[in-house]
Amino acid sequence: MIAAAGDTIWNNGGACGQMYTITCTGATNQGVPEPCKGGSVTVKIVDRCPSPGCQGTIDLSQEAFSTIADINAGKIQIDYTQ
Known part of the structure; x- marks a missing residue:
C-alpha cells in the first residue's frame, strides 16, 4: 500500500518512507x-505529488484507495495520521 505526498506534507523529502x-x-x-x-488503510509515502497537478494532500495508489472508498469516486475527503 503506497501513496504520494502533496506539498503540504512532503517536507523536502522528509515524508518519503513515512507511514x-x-x-x-x-x-x-x-x-x-x-x-x-x-475502516482505514496504512500506506507508505514513496513519491511526491507536486502542485499544481496534485489536487490533494495524499495521492493514494489505486489498491489503497479501493480499500477505503469506491474507486469510482476518484477523489475523497480524508483524515490522516502519521
Whole structure:
C-alpha cells in the first residue's frame, strides 16, 4: 500500500518512507455521493505529488484507495495520521 505526498506534507523529502493511516471521511463535490467503505488503510509515502497537478494532500495508489472508498469516486475527503 503506497501513496504520494502533496506539498503540504512532503517536507523536502522528509515524508518519503513515512507511514500514514488514512481514513475516508466523505465525498467531494464530484463523483460518488457516499464513497466511504469504512475502516482505514496504512500506506507508505514513496513519491511526491507536486502542485499544481496534485489536487490533494495524499495521492493514494489505486489498491489503497479501493480499500477505503469506491474507486469510482476518484477523489475523497480524508483524515490522516502519521
